Amino acid sequence: MEQSLTNSRDSELLARASKVVPNGMWGHMATRAIGPGYPQFFSKSDGCRVWDAEGNEYIDFMCAWGPNILGYRHPEVNTAALAEIARGDIANGPTERMVELAELFVDTIDYADWALFQKNGTDATTTCVTIARATTGKRKILVARGSYHGAVPWCSPSVVGVTAEDRAHVIFFDYNNAQSLDEAVTGAGDDLAAILLTAFRHDLNRDQEMPDPAFLRHARSICDRTGAALILDDVRAGFRLDVRGSWAMHGVKPDLGAYSKAIANGWPLAAVAGNRRMLDGASKIFVTGSFWYGSAAMAASIKTIGILKSTNALAHMEAMGLRFREGLASIAERHGVVLHQTGPAQMPILRFENDPDLKIANTFCAAALRRGIYLHPKHNMFLSAAHQPADIDRALEAADAAMKDTVAANSGISHRTGA
Numbered sequence: 001m002e003q004s005l006t007n008s009r010d011s012e013l014l015a016r017a018s019k020v021v022p023n024g025m026w027g028h029m030a031t032r033a034i035g036p037g038y039p040q041f042f043s044k045s046d047g048c049r050v051w052d053a054e055g056n057e058y059i060d061f062m063c064a065w066g067p068n069i070l071g072y073r074h075p076e077v078n079t080a081a082l083a084e085i086a087r088g089d090i091a092n093g094p095t096e097r098m099v100e101l102a103e104l105f106v107d108t109i110d111y112a113d114w115a116l117f118q119k120n121g122t123d124a125t126t127t128c129v130t131i132a133r134a135t136t137g138k139r140k141i142l143v144a145r146g147s148y149h150g151a152v153p154w155c156s157p158s159v160v161g162v163t164a165e166d167r168a169h170v171i172f173f174d175y176n177n178a179q180s181l182d183e184a185v186t187g188a189g190d191d192l193a194a195i196l197l198t199a200f201r202h203d204l205n206r207d208q209e210m211p212d213p214a215f216l217r218h219a220r221s222i223c224d225r226t227g228a229a230l231i232l233d234d235v236r237a238g239f240r241l242d243v244r245g246s247w248a249m250h251g252v253k254p255d256l257g258a259y260s261k262a263i264a265n266g267w268p269l270a271a272v273a274g275n276r277r278m279l280d281g282a283s284k285i286f287v288t289g290s291f292w293y294g295s296a297a298m299a300a301s302i303k304t305i306g307i308l309k310s311t312n313a314l315a316h317m318e319a320m321g322l323r324f325r326e327g328l329a330s331i332a333e334r335h336g337v338v339l340h341q342t343g344p345a346q347m348p349i350l351r352f353e354n355d356p357d358l359k360i361a362n363t364f365c366a367a368a369l370r371r372g373i374y375l376h377p378k379h380n381m382f383l384s385a386a387h388q389p390a391d392i393d394r395a396l397e398a399a400d401a402a403m404k405d406t407v408a409a410n411s412g413i414s415h416r417t418g419a
């Protein structure tokens, strides 16, 4: 069923925000950065659904951009976190939850001998870089071109307000390309501190790529030879593909890993996990934050990871992702549209062929929104354990109608058959 396109509550809030917030909204959740038709403000969330400020309901495939893994407002997770809040979340130091959570990380993640906690993914990736430099005494960090690691000057995708000095020790290479990595290693000379890689290639607005295990082994061997740190940025994929770490399936162990997003099912928390070789550097650096020690998010994380380990949540997410992917593939086929679906099914991305300016993707996603389905036209999406077959089927019904609209509106759409 189509929802009204007008959302006067949203426009009202955006107009008010524009007077007191730069641009009305900042960062990746600014709807102008997503596409037409997206509501900016939400009023509630539950399971795999979100409601905008007007009260329109959506089956959600963004999962708060990753933090929702078990379902919004998960009762067991929230009960554990709220019990900590009832006792006092923030004090002059952490509660015993911190020790329990670090023990759980070490028990769960295949390369982890220790863990330390922060709030955002950027805190975790930046801490990894600091530990790598402290351990090695070297400066150069090799980063794959187009990979996102956060929004502070050393790694921000924007250059506005960033100086060349902030990036002076970052060298780029191409993901999954051993020759390009070798060239970057040569460029680093004897100053190589770390190679930093996302779990798989999940860059904005391009088909996703799993890591080539031979490429990961190559990166591992460079770090073994030079003493540099191999850093896995598992902020986006962590605990969604494999609780042991997203490279366990490829048999490659990083020295350091960065986590956030899904680790506490929406409660604010990030983590760095590391091996014994990185312990000395990790022990010497000074990193901290006023809210890094809160026990509520740690209790939420203990509960979330416990549930992920003791239930079939991961397999369920993958199965729901596959059901969605297969359904979309047959819808595309039926409408004669060439649709690329790449990467892990539980973190899907949709890309239309011959759609450089995203006109087709924007039409499709706006049409899906009107029918109560929240997709993203150019970023990878996320399934949660709360998505059920009936939700996927309902989303596919809407996607079918949205595809029909899209084909009608875009005469240039790339067809599988025909001219």
Ligand code: PMP
Pocket: 119, 120, 121, 122, 123, 125, 148, 149, 150, 151, 198, 233, 234, 235, 236, 260, 261
């Ligand atoms: N690394 C990766 C791979 C990410 O996807 C993100 C967030 N999208 C970050 C780091 C930064 O995390 P945060 O936004 O929580 O700082």
